Amino acid sequence: MSKFDVSFEGGNVKFGMDLNEDGDKSIEATLHLSEALEEVIKRGTPIEGAKIVDFKFELTKMILVIDTDKDGEKLLELKLDLSEAFQEGTSLFKKD
Numbered sequence: 001m002s003k004f005d006v007s008f009e010g011g012n013v014k015f016g017m018d019l020n021e022d023g024d025k026s027i028e029a030t031l032h033l034s035e036a037l038e039e040v041i042k043r044g045t046p047i048e049g050a051k052i053v054d055f056k057f058e059l060t061k062m063i064l065v066i067d068t069d070k071d072g073e074k075l076l077e078l079k080l081d082l083s084e085a086f087q088e089g090t091s092l093f094k095k096d
Contacts, residue, residue, distance in 0.1 A: 011032070020088045024084045025081065027080055032077075039068050063079050063080075066078075
């Protein structure tokens with residue numbers, strides 16, 4: 001298993017990080033390329049009063065979703081597993 005992985009699935013770029021290589025990722029991100037292109041094209045339209053960032057917690061995961069044109073379709077979704085990040089961080093400093 002690799003510490004970092006990047007894949008292309010269905011028009012999306014997916015990224016994951018698993019520093020201690022235990023199979024549980026501390027960070028996962030998905031960039032929706034078709035939505036990114038659409039949002040770049042719409043850039044000339046002003047965005048006012050939009051909720052372009054949604055932020056929530058699910059158990060130990062912090063989830064950030066970005067939708068800059070407020071059409072309900074995600075541009076970027078980022079998941080951070082706080083307990084896994086703590087485990088990975090502490091494993092980096094353990095001496096064997």
